[in-house]
Amino acid sequence: MxxxxxxxxxxxxxxxxxxxxxxxxxxxxxxxxxxxxxxxxxxxxxxxxxxxxxxxxxxxxxxxxxxxxxxxxxxxxxxxxxxxxxxxxxxxxxxxxxxxxxxxxxxxxxxxxxxxxxxxxxxxxxxxxxxxxxxxxxxxxxxxxxxxxxxxxxxxxxxxxxxxxxxxxxxxxxxxxxxxxxxxxxxxxxxxxxxxxxxxxxxxxxxxxxxxxxxxxxxxxxxxxxxxxxxxxxxxxxxxxxxxxxxxxxxxxxxxxxxxxxxxxxxxxxxxxxxxxxxxxxxxxxxxxxxxxxxxxxxxxxxxxxxxxxxxxxxxxxxxxxxxxxxxGYEPLWLAEGAAEYVSWSGIEAFAGPGEVTKWEQEVIDQAMPTLHALPTDAGFYESSADVYGVSWLAVRYLVQRIGLNAVEELYQDMAAHGINQVSRDRILLSRSGLTEVTLWTSLRTYRPRR
Ligand SMILES: [Zn+2]
The missing domain is CATH 3.10.450.50 (Nuclear Transport Factor 2; Chain: A,)
Structure with a gap:
């Protein structure tokens, strides 16, 4: 067989x-x-x-x-x-x-x-x-x-x-x-x-x-x-x-x-x-x-x-x-890739100062966000022609500003262990950040970073 x-x-x-x-x-x-x-x-x-x-x-x-x-x-x-x-x-x-x-x-x-x-x-x-x-x-x-x-x-x-x-x-x-x-x-x-x-x-x-x-x-x-x-x-x-x-x-x-x-x-x-x-x-x-x-x-x-x-x-x-x-391994891809990008961009920031990161953030807001209508989904994530990595990074960056890095890490652990479906993922995200994937997306749409 x-x-x-x-x-x-x-x-x-x-x-x-x-x-x-x-x-x-x-x-x-x-x-x-x-x-x-x-x-x-x-x-x-x-x-x-x-x-x-x-x-x-x-x-x-x-x-x-x-x-x-x-x-x-x-x-x-x-x-x-x-x-x-x-x-x-x-x-x-x-x-x-x-x-x-x-x-x-x-x-x-x-x-x-x-x-x-x-x-x-x-x-x-x-x-x-x-x-x-x-x-x-x-x-x-x-x-x-x-x-x-x-x-x-x-x-x-x-x-x-x-x-x-x-x-x-x-x-x-x-x-x-x-x-x-x-x-x-x-x-x-x-x-x-x-x-x-x-x-x-x-x-x-x-x-x-x-x-x-x-x-x-x-x-x-x-x-x-x-x-x-x-x-x-x-x-x-x-x-x-x-x-x-x-x-x-x-x-x-x-x-x-x-x-x-x-x-x-x-x-x-x-x-x-x-x-x-x-x-x-x-x-x-x-x-x-x-x-x-x-x-x-x-x-x-x-x-x-x-x-x-x-x-x-x-x-x-x-x-x-x-x-x-x-x-x-049950965390959504936007969170997995966003966290990985968050770490590597933090390294760039430490090495090159905030200029590069600020520029990149603005590019994601101006260019990548308008090409999507929701947070990148697991299905088709890696085949997407949109900058799903940039948007995922922005989502994690936004969450870090909203609830703090330690709370985002705890959110990640909870998602990885229990985020087996959309209902569970929304419940975890809501209880830990006050947002669902939908409201996280709408928050990102209106997000204007303080410079
Ligand atoms: Zn990756």
Whole structure:
């Protein structure tokens, strides 16, 4: 079975669950995916699985097909455990042990993947089977003894992920002389969620540069660029600390690779305006336990064509998304983008004085506001030709003047946790600012800043 996934929010989007609304994955989760800890012994797991599937008290003997399915599940689980253990132990031979020996291309790719996974230094890593998928084309190409399965990869990058997060993969196994081997890892990619199998470690040999609160992923050998991004990000983090009241002490992962498609960022499809994107990580994927999933945080992806122009101002915008990503993700986009713009413009103001900001504010009032009839909505936000970022910034700036920055931050937290629909959003906004989205808009229409 496969699910149709709408395209991901474009770069710049904090791809929170509200952006996945309406997605409602038609994924029937066959809950057989047993997650094992990396260090669990496979024999134990094997014994328990057989016990679970074929209890001793079963009145009827299971069919031949059921026994074969059980044996396959155990065999694949054992392979998955072995792969995670191999990464933990840095044992390449163990990682390659269950690959189809005839697929030399896959073996070469898996050697790179292994090196990348070891380099990231996960504190936790585990793979589990979600549900079997059927693709006649794959069966036709590989034969009847083919098993296509969606895999959940659960991992934790130290400091970056506060708790383990999940991403998904699709693996194709074939049975060769009674033994299951992994023969491909991209047959299912087109049917997976946005950004699946396009994580930082999936795309070529990488290198990780580490700062006190930043990890930068670059192409192997691209140190100079990585160090520059590391330095700009450290400055950007200082701006988030100075201009956004929430005490966020986490670390950010910034991916700066040659690829234009990394995670759910798709810079090739975008107009070149978008220099970076902050995309969600999930402790539970959309469709896994709930339709929206549970957002854990966000990683930043840089547009490869603009990697060298990335500065602290731009990064402070993206880092604001990261520093608010774990709050729930239900805040309206005008608030998410407005807050991120608020932080980066505060940085500009501190650096260049109030002149630039005053000029920009007047431009938004004179030029952007007349092109809209309401606050920018989530739907179509990133496709809008109007300056929705400018208007969102003006809205947040206005709210800061009206109720104060700390109250706006509390409003943000409330919205991110509870702003699941328009009624909730208006209730939260009204109780915290005395305005609804409609009256906030009419206030902006008549707003004339004091100079
Ligand atoms: Zn943004």
């Amino acid at each position: 496969s699910a149709t996934i709408p395209s991901a929010p474009p770069p710049g989007a904090p791809a929170g669950p509200s952006r996945w609304l309406g997605l409602l994955l038609a994924v029937a989760l066959v809950s057989g995916g047993v997650v094992y800890a990396v260090n669990e012994r496979s024999e134990d797991a094997q014994a328990r699985l057989v016990e679970a599937v074929v209890p001793a008290s079963t009145p009827r003997s299971p069919s031949k097909a059921a026994l074969a399915a059980t044996a396959r599940r155990v065999a694949i689980d054992t392979i998955l455990i072995r792969r995670a253990q191999a990464v933990e132990k840095g044992n390449l031979a163990l990682f390659l042990k269950d690959l189809d020996p005839s697929n030399t291309k896959l073996i070469a790719q898996q050697k790179i993947l292994f090196a990348n996974l070891v380099e990231l230094g996960f504190t936790e890593l585990g793979y589990s089977q979600a549900e079997e998928r059927f693709d006649p084309a794959v069966v036709k190409a590989r034969g009847r003894a083919t098993y296509l399965v969606r895999i959940l990869m659960r991992y934790q990058i130290p400091k970056v992920d506060e708790a383990p997060v999940t991403t998904e993969l699709g693996y194709t196994f074939i049975s060769r002389a009674g033994r299951w081997v992994l023969t491909d890892d991209d047959d299912l990619d087109k049917d997976l969620g946005p950004g699946a199998h396009r994580e930082a470690w999936d795309l070529g040999r990488i290198e990780v540069l580490r700062g006190p609160r930043v990890l930068v992923v670059v192409e192997k050998g691209d140190h100079a660029r990585g160090r520059k991004i590391l330095a700009e990000a450290a400055e950007g983090l200082t701006e988030v600390r100075d201009y956004w009241p929430r005490r966020w002490r986490g670390s950010a992962l910034i991916i700066a690779l040659d690829d234009t498609d990394v995670r759910d960022a798709r810079f090739a499809d975008e107009d070149i305006e978008s220099a970076a994107s902050a995309g969600s990580t999930f402790s539970s994927l959309p469709g896994q336990d709930t339709a929206d999933g549970t957002v854990a945080g966000a990683y930043i992806v840089l547009n490869p064509n603009q990697r060298d122009q990335v500065d602290e101002i731009l990064l402070s915008h993206e880092l604001t998304h990261v520093a608010t990503a774990d709050l729930g």
